[in-house]
Amino acid sequence: MQPNDQIPHNDVLDPAQLKRIESVHKGFLYQHLYAVGCLLLAQSSGVREVLVERDEDVELNTEAGHVYVQVKTRSKPIMPVDVSGALERFEILRQEHKDGRRPGAAQFVIVANQVLGETLRSEVDEQKASIDLIYLSAGSSALRPACLPPAWTSLEEAAQWCTAEAEKLNFSLLSPSSLTWKMAGLVMLACAAGGGNARHVFHTSELPGLFEQLVVQLQDFPTPPLSYRPQKNEPELTSAERVRIICGLSGAGKTTWAAHAALHSPEPCAYYDVGDLPGPALASSIVRELASKYMKRDSDGIRKILLPGASGYEAIRAFDRFLEQAEAPLIVVVDNAHRVPVTNIRDLLNATRHIRFILLCQPHENVRELEAVMGLRREILQGWDLDTVAQVASGAGAYGSPQALQQLRAYTGGLPLYVDSAIAIAKADYDGNIETLCADLALQANVAETAQEIILARVYEGYDAVTQNALAVVSLADTGLTQEEVVRLLQTTLKLSPGGAAAVIKKIQATGTVEVFGAKTLKVHDAVRALGLRHLELMGEPAVTAALLTLKELLIQGMEKNRDTSRIALLIQVFIKLNDVEPLIELAGEETFYEMGILVDVASSLASAVSSGSLDPGQTFWALDGLVFSLMRDSRYDEASSHLSTMAQILDAHGFEFREHLSLAMKKILFAAYLGHEKDVRREVESAAPKIPDSIHRRIFDYNHAFALWKLKRYKAAELLCKAVMDGYYGILGLEPKDVLGKNPDVLWKVIKRSDDVSEDIKHLADSLDLYAKILNAQGRKSGFSRIHAMKFYNMVNAYDSFVRLGQDAAEEFAEAGEYVGAREILEQQVLRVVSEMGLMGRMVQVRGQYAEILALCKDYAGAVSEIERLQHYLHGLEKDEAKELLNQIGNIVGIMRKGIHG
Incomplete structure (x- = not known):
């Protein structure tokens, strides 16, 4: 298969290579912590020097001689091949001591995080190993020298042991954990001969001074929380920059x-x-x-x-x-x-x-x-990512859907203090329901003030009136506006000249609360927008309306000029705030907006408009059509029934044109198929088919008919009809299936026939390919390239939701065929990228749960467990069906792991 795009920045070229790298670094960290353990024991066990990364991983110089320690971290029991190199070096060192080139006796130790394999265990039990060689392995009962820590099974166990040992030192004002990790850093520096330590050595006589120096350094800093949570793409403290x-x-x-x-x-x-x-x-x-x-x-x-x-x-x-x-x-x-x-x-x-x-x-x-x-x-600092916000909320006993948690992250900017404060309010005043808190925040109705509001209000109030008003107006946009657009917005709303508006932009940029993207795109920081919107309400209704009308005009002009659909969500929000129902009715039936995962409540606005009785019959019909489309798309057929009845009544009373009749007929066909009423489907088809005026509407009608046949399990008839629809769209685009093989979307755009409706034709072809794949699978046949080609076409027209859904289906089909690597590649290189970049929160948990299951099938058990551990924090905020699916995925992963580990 051909990947659609470049691999996203947050994925890797070779996951297996990443796993190897992680294993190497885990081994080094285990070794560094073992050296820390030796340092903590050195004073009480008569060790003069502790050396790191010289002839062996760790060396201890004592009055009696030298102890050479080789540290091994493996994922399986220790086999002879794992220690053969170390035993050869031990023999050379043994000879050095025998010949007098090294003073004192030599003791050799192999430390391993795993148990000994059968061969090595037999050698030890039968006392075949050299008398000066000790194996310290996980769970070993071997007599351990007082100068050596035990063999730990994991990094967590290593850190806990060192922390417990550090507690015995007389530095009550310093966290033992802090001392442990600081010493691990110093060991790492010594391994690289850093800080002038060319011998890689720690002298026991200098350890009290070293501990004291660490205490002085660390006590200067404020104490971080015990459970520190890193921020998104957090910078390192050390850097080449001075x-x-x-x-x-x-x-x-x-x-x-x-x-x-x-x-x-x-x-x-x-x-x-x-x-x-x-x-x-x-x-x-x-x-x-x-x-x-x-x-x-x-x-x-x-x-x-x-x-x-x-x-x-x-x-x-x-x-x-x-x-x-x-x-x-x-x-x-x-x-x-x-x-x-x-x-x-x-x-x-x-x-x-x-x-x-x-x-x-x-x-x-x-x-x-x-x-x-x-x-x-x-x-x-970019704030906590969504997984961390979910973890903090779950830990505090709060809950919310992924969409609500993302909304909370947007309101707070992910900044730790503000997230903690908002979650505390959700727990105290909203029974832990973050969804309800966010709804109140959106309406500026929360009674209790968050830390964000208290702190930032002081900052905001310190600005002059012009700066406050400008920030408030620009806060209307939750996405970037160009500098020219901001100038026009400020001109119209605040009655400024172009020069005055440009000067005000400089002032609000100087506050540091405005993010600048690229050369000319501006956006108020998410954490400040809530205050800006609150201030906007205080500016009065005329100012708010003027700002909204200007913003609507700017967004529409920008879309017409650049064909940029990234700000459609903002435009729909503006329509809703202006109570501009007519464009919402037109948009409600357009699949594009559902495909983009736009999380705005268009449906509730349409329902309110219908209930108000302010719409004429035509508007009412299409508003209901949009509601039915939305409900059916989410498989909520039961809720669509009453709307379909009302639409039929309107047609009976007013007639209208074929468009209304055809739209209702297709929805009634789908509804009847959902109920399993084949006779009703046939009757509606026979009634509507003769009235279809042209081939364009015929293809759309035939697709819906084929979909209904698939629902009714009439697979052969569905296959023939769907194939005819596919061929029709291929012909319109000037393509044959073989032309799509091996070509990415950017190449396909260059070879297809263009027309005014080209995007709709591409979308309809992708829908047909998707349905064709389902029909083939239902008959126990493989879908071939149908799904892969459909994904390319969905990608071309930004049909993100369908792209993700189809990618999941393709990954599942690969997995069922035992092609786990292919399934993983589809999810990693394509599906997860789109979910992340387009913010499809509604699909995020489901996709990542499937990904965790695929990781387990690929025997990446650690990756699967890590992913599920992060997803569990979302569990209590999911809908019942979503929670059940996640729990099933967890159960599947446990079963896969048991089968893989125990054969």
Whole structure:
């Protein structure tokens, strides 16, 4: 099969290679933690030195001699081939000691996270192994030297053991977990001969000082939460850049990110909150703090740096040189750096060349100026992803559908403080129902204030009136607008000149609450939009209406000019807010908008309009037609019955043209097929068929007839009729099935015949291919290329929902044929990409549950379990059928794993 597009950025070229890489790094981390365990035991067990990554993974120098440790992590029992290389090196080292080239006795140890295989177990039980060789394996009963930790089965067990051992050290103010991970970082640095440690050695006599240094470093940072949750695409603390700006709104988790990252940094880190410190005092305050902490044992060095009369910049320059000469790295995290005048920050940075700085800032004009004068570019914390929001909600006892959780993430920007606050309110005031909270937030009706509102309200109120009003108007758009569109929107709503509107855009950009995409596309940050919309209501109905009408005009013009459908959801929202029912009626029957997974309540607006009695008979008919279309598309046939009756009554009373009669006839055919009433289907077909005026409507009618026959299990008749429809559309497009083989959508666009209705013809061909595949499968036959070709055509016309559904069907067909790798490729390279990029929340859990099942069939059990663990947090917010399907998928995965593990 030919992939449709490039592999998405959040997937990998070779999942198997990724798995191998992960296994390698897990092995290294296990080894580093084992070395940490040795360091924690060193003082009490008479070890003089602990060496890492020299002749062996870990070496212990004791009074009696040398202990050589080889660490093995495997997924299966340890076999002779796993240790053969280590035994050969042990023999060379053994000879070195015998010949006197190495002093003392030699002890050799193989540590393994798995049990010994049958062959090695027999050697140990029968005492065939060398007397100076010990195997420490998972669950081993072998006598363990006091200087060595046990063999752990997993990284989690390793971390727990080291943490428990670290608790015995006399540093009550420091988290044992923090000390463990910091030491693991130092071990990793020593393995690479970093920090001037060419011998890869830790001297036991220096460990108390080392522990004390770690305590000094880590206690400076605010304590991160015990269950820290990373943000989306979170940046690393260490970087090749000497100066970095991490920028985010208050509550974005900048300080927590830095504090948590410092725990795992192999390099020393310092934290300094400038708060309300006067700018001129910045350099002198920081250098005094740093010098007193990092040069405690070198009082002469401190005196040279902190000379009486020396300026702060001279002192920081001297301290920087001192660290550079000592080859001592240092990362300084400066919190609230946006409060300091740019001149003072610039002078501090220019006075150093070795110390690396991370500036934690809120959006502010100072940040923009600093970027300009220093040639820097800010990094943004992107907030928690949807899985993390679901996990936090589930952990707090709140629940919501994937759509509601995504809505909550949009309202809060995913920023940790705001998510936590909103979930707490959902729990306290809405019985944990996030859906209800989001509905109130959309109407600005929530009574309890979130932390987001309290914090950002202060920021918002600090802006001048023009900036507040401009942000409010631009907040109407939940997607990017071009700078020209924003100018027109501000001109019309705020009665500004073009120059005045351009000046206001600069002002709102300076607040840092406006995201800029590319060169000219602007959007108010999601976390601020709620406040902007609230302020817009206070500006009065005329201003709101003017803004909505202008936005509607801009969106329609943009779609006509660029044929960009990405902002259709916003346009429909505008129609609803303006109570503009007529375009909603026209859109309701268009499949395109359902295909795009637009999550707006068009149906409720149409239902309200019908109930109001304000529509004429024609409008009422097509509004009901749109409602029936929506219900049938979601297989909610029972709810469609009363609407069909009303539509029939309108036709009886007013007649209308063939379009209305044909539309009702096709829906009645589908409804009768759903009920299994074959006679009713035949009667409707015989009544409507002679009235069809042309081949265009004939093909559409025949497709619906074929669909009904498939529902009625009349497979042969359905196959013949569907094949004729397919051939008709192939002919219109100037294609034959063989022309589609091996071609991606971009190539197909170049070879098809174009007409005014080309997109509709492509969509109808894809629908026919989809139905044809179902008919073949129902007869126990393979679908061939029907589904693959249908996916290409759906892709061409942005029929995303059908594309995903069909991709799932194709993956299922591959899996049933035992072609698990092919099924995985379809989901990874195509389906999951579209679900993510197009935000199809309604299909997200189902698709990922299927993907987890395919992973299990591919024997990637760890990947399957990991995916299901993330999906379980959505369980309580799913509809009954969706929850049942997910639980079935979990049960299937358990069964697959049991069968795979136990044969």
